[in-house]
Amino acid sequence: MEDIFGIPAPLLFGQLLLGLINGAFYAMMSLGLAVIFGLLNIINFTHGAQFMMGAFAAWMLLEWAGLNYWWALLLVPIIIGFTGVVLERLMISRLYKLDHLYGLLLTFGLGLIIEGVFRNQFGSSGLPYRIPPELQGAWDLGFMFLPIYRGWVVIAALILCLATWLLIEKTRLGAYLRAATENAPLVQAFGVNVPRMVTLTYGFGVALAAIGGVLAAPIYSVNPQMGTNLIIVVFAVVVIGGMGSILGSIITGFGLGIVEGLTKVFYPEASATVIFVIMAIVLLARPAGLFGRA
Amino acid sequence: MTPTRRSLLTATVGATLMPALPRLGRAQAANTIRIGVLNDQSGVYRDISGPYGIECTKQAVQEFGDKGFAVEVISADHQNKPDVGANIARQWYDQGVDLIIDVPTSSVGLAVNNVAREKNKAYINTGSATSDLTGAQCSPNTVHWMYDTYMLAKSTGGAMVKAGGDSWFFITADYAFGHALERDTTNFVRAAGGKVNGSVKYPFPATSDFSSFLVQAQASRAKVIGLANAGADTVNSIKQAAEFGITRRGVKLAALLMFLPDVHAIGLQTAQGLVLTESFYWDLNDRTRAVTERLRPRLRDVKPNMASIANYSCTLHYLKAVADMGVAASKASGVDVVNRMKAMPCDDDAFGPGSIRADGRKLCPSYLFEVKSPAESKAPWDYYKLLQTTPAEEAFRPMNEGGCSLVRS
Numbered sequence A: 001m002e003d004i005f006g007i008p009a010p011l012l013f014g015q016l017l018l019g020l021i022n023g024a025f026y027a028m029m030s031l032g033l034a035v036i037f038g039l040l041n042i043i044n045f046t047h048g049a050q051f052m053m054g055a056f057a058a059w060m061l062l063e064w065a066g067l068n069y070w071w072a073l074l075l076v077p078i079i080i081g082f083t084g085v086v087l088e089r090l091m092i093s094r095l096y097k098l099d100h101l102y103g104l105l106l107t108f109g110l111g112l113i114i115e116g117v118f119r120n121q122f123g124s125s126g127l128p129y130r131i132p133p134e135l136q137g138a139w140d141l142g143f144m145f146l147p148i149y150r151g152w153v154v155i156a157a158l159i160l161c162l163a164t165w166l167l168i169e170k171t172r173l174g175a176y177l178r179a180a181t182e183n184a185p186l187v188q189a190f191g192v193n194v195p196r197m198v199t200l201t202y203g204f205g206v207a208l209a210a211i212g213g214v215l216a217a218p219i220y221s222v223n224p225q226m227g228t229n230l231i232i233v234v235f236a237v238v239v240i241g242g243m244g245s246i247l248g249s250i251i252t253g254f255g256l257g258i259v260e261g262l263t264k265v266f267y268p269e270a271s272a273t274v275i276f277v278i279m280a281i282v283l284l285a286r287p288a289g290l291f292g293r294a
Numbered sequence B: 001m002t003p004t005r006r007s008l009l010t011a012t013v014g015a016t017l018m019p020a021l022p023r024l025g026r027a028q029a030a031n032t033i034r035i036g037v038l039n040d041q042s043g044v045y046r047d048i049s050g051p052y053g054i055e056c057t058k059q060a061v062q063e064f065g066d067k068g069f070a071v072e073v074i075s076a077d078h079q080n081k082p083d084v085g086a087n088i089a090r091q092w093y094d095q096g097v098d099l100i101i102d103v104p105t106s107s108v109g110l111a112v113n114n115v116a117r118e119k120n121k122a123y124i125n126t127g128s129a130t131s132d133l134t135g136a137q138c139s140p141n142t143v144h145w146m147y148d149t150y151m152l153a154k155s156t157g158g159a160m161v162k163a164g165g166d167s168w169f170f171i172t173a174d175y176a177f178g179h180a181l182e183r184d185t186t187n188f189v190r191a192a193g194g195k196v197n198g199s200v201k202y203p204f205p206a207t208s209d210f211s212s213f214l215v216q217a218q219a220s221r222a223k224v225i226g227l228a229n230a231g232a233d234t235v236n237s238i239k240q241a242a243e244f245g246i247t248r249r250g251v252k253l254a255a256l257l258m259f260l261p262d263v264h265a266i267g268l269q270t271a272q273g274l275v276l277t278e279s280f281y282w283d284l285n286d287r288t289r290a291v292t293e294r295l296r297p298r299l300r301d302v303k304p305n306m307a308s309i310a311n312y313s314c315t316l317h318y319l320k321a322v323a324d325m326g327v328a329a330s331k332a333s334g335v336d337v338v339n340r341m342k343a344m345p346c347d348d349d350a351f352g353p354g355s356i357r358a359d360g361r362k363l364c365p366s367y368l369f370e371v372k373s374p375a376e377s378k379a380p381w382d383y384y385k386l387l388q389t390t391p392a393e394e395a396f397r398p399m400n401e402g403g404c405s406l407v408r409s
Helices: A009-040 A047-065 A069-090 A100-122 A148-170 A172-182 A184-189 A194-216 A226-241 A246-266 A274-285 B005-013 B026-030 B050-064 B082-094 B106-119 B149-162 B176-191 B211-219 B231-243 B260-266 B286-299 B306-325 B327-332 B334-343
Strands: A138-140 A145-147 B032-039 B070-077 B099-102 B122-125 B142-144 B167-173 B195-202 B224-228 B252-255 B275-278 B346-348 B352-356 B366-371 B384-390
Touching: A009 A047, A009 A148, A009 A172, A009 A194, A009 A226, A009 A246, A009 B211, A047 A069, A047 A100, A047 A194, A047 A226, A069 A194, A100 A226, A138 A148, A145 A148, A148 A172, A148 A194, A148 A246, A172 A184, A172 A194, A184 A194, A194 A226, A226 A246, A226 A274, A246 A274, A246 B211, B026 B327, B032 B050, B032 B082, B032 B306, B032 B327, B050 B070, B050 B099, B050 B286, B050 B306, B070 B082, B082 B099, B082 B106, B099 B306, B106 B122, B106 B142, B106 B176, B122 B306, B122 B334, B142 B334, B149 B176, B149 B252, B149 B275, B149 B366, B149 B384, B167 B176, B167 B211, B176 B195, B176 B224, B195 B211, B211 B224, B211 B231, B224 B231, B231 B252, B231 B260, B252 B275, B286 B306, B306 B327, B306 B334, B306 B346, B327 B334, B334 B352
Parallel strands: B032 B070, B032 B099, B099 B122, B122 B142, B167 B195, B167 B224, B224 B252
Antiparallel strands: A138 A145, B275 B366, B346 B352, B366 B384
């Protein structure tokens, strides 16, 4: 068995793979944040709560309606995305003319309220959600034992990220979106309904978080604080990638997952801090982020 | 420490959210015993005690009845942060709270320990596990109620080594509790001739993915993975160990601290076969079933576990001591009340007969349980079968080994 930096090679490969899996969640979450920030100029701090709502919605569909994982994967983004649309229409849309800070405070507060309501209702130790039977079991890769479900998460996340990127960069709708980001009044003058597009974009970003929640439900316990643990890290990922950069948030998400995975081998005590250290360094060297335009 | 949303809030809102105490008239206040339940009401340890611990305390007050003085129960959320917990404790004691109970999260439990001593008030810790509370950091103002890391290590750790688990790898929450639990278990493993292959300390409470640590543990070729953590962390560790097929490959998981609500959250399908230690189980005997039945209107669908019901048990004992020595004398000195509690034998439906040692250790038997399989479980919350009982005198660390200054003097 060969050693790399004093760590057996199989263990290291295993950790790289696990890092990639966590990176998949970071990428999916930061993608939603980036899409929302790009068009709405809102830093959506409710994102973690919406991720959690996605997981809970999957649990409710299973327990209360008897709908399995695959139905959840289809229905939850629609349901939670719709709550996002309502939220945008009722509250967030009133803040576009104001400073960023107001949007941040509103979404932050909403996130706390939603989390509190769920904790009051369901407690803190979480609810069990089983891995769907089709994805149970594991592959033996030689250097490690990879649960099929985790492999599925990486593939699903890659497909989602790629599809979102294509949608925004390569389609006409995406072109409208990007144009509206640059100059909304001009796009509106061409007859595009910008406010509706903005609303739907927020709903789309929220739906991405909800899918993340469904994917996470079988891995973590479905509990109200599951989003809290994630949102600050994901926010750091978005900052490192460059605010509003789609490709940046995808690549940074996966990359930082790997960095964090390696930290868990070499110095586990720092695994929760390493991303913020990188964020500080990136902000000093490239304030606009790795992929952002200054 | 990683900034989380909650820690951001703590800095700004924490001070303003401090629980306001109702202002009582002076004469009335002199004849009112105030008990503050300080625990986690919003984080990973909420379901272990939290609102249920408060209800159990109120039940004790109700059962104690009117002995010529009033009893008031107040509560607050310490958010698992030592600074928040110590601040609330200081404010409470200054405003006339006579006793603080519960206080899970060992780092917070130790912080409040210092405040109680400084203010000469009474403090009964039921939630923290660290055995340092009756060891190096013992205090004449403090009683430690129904468990500690030594008792868990001896019962669960001892049983695992005896069953052939002679090489260990620890996954440890990186704070006072995790360190104490790992240390105490290591001692038992080594004393029994086993060895420790390694350990990882992970950031608490910012970790929810344990797969990396589990794979490291597996690579160490240890026969037993010791989980020196609690609450949602233990739940996630066990779920993910099942996912990675670790238990199917013959590696045993030692959940060194697990409570009934954790088993509930994992589900019997995944939790079956785990062994764990508690000093209370609702379905243990007629007395535990009786007290559980009395608590039902307060706890509804939830069954009490050793942490929540310890609040019931310790409140009853404290109130008996107060009734014995008088309200004025108990208010005057925390050390005196605690000494009176130590002099009186304990007995209640939850933990049965027991006593409190000079170092503040409450003695009660510890029970080693195995989690039932879904087929064995007949009803909701029917989760444990009893494997082994360690009598009260043997369950805890011998007094002369703890290094408590109260014992030497």
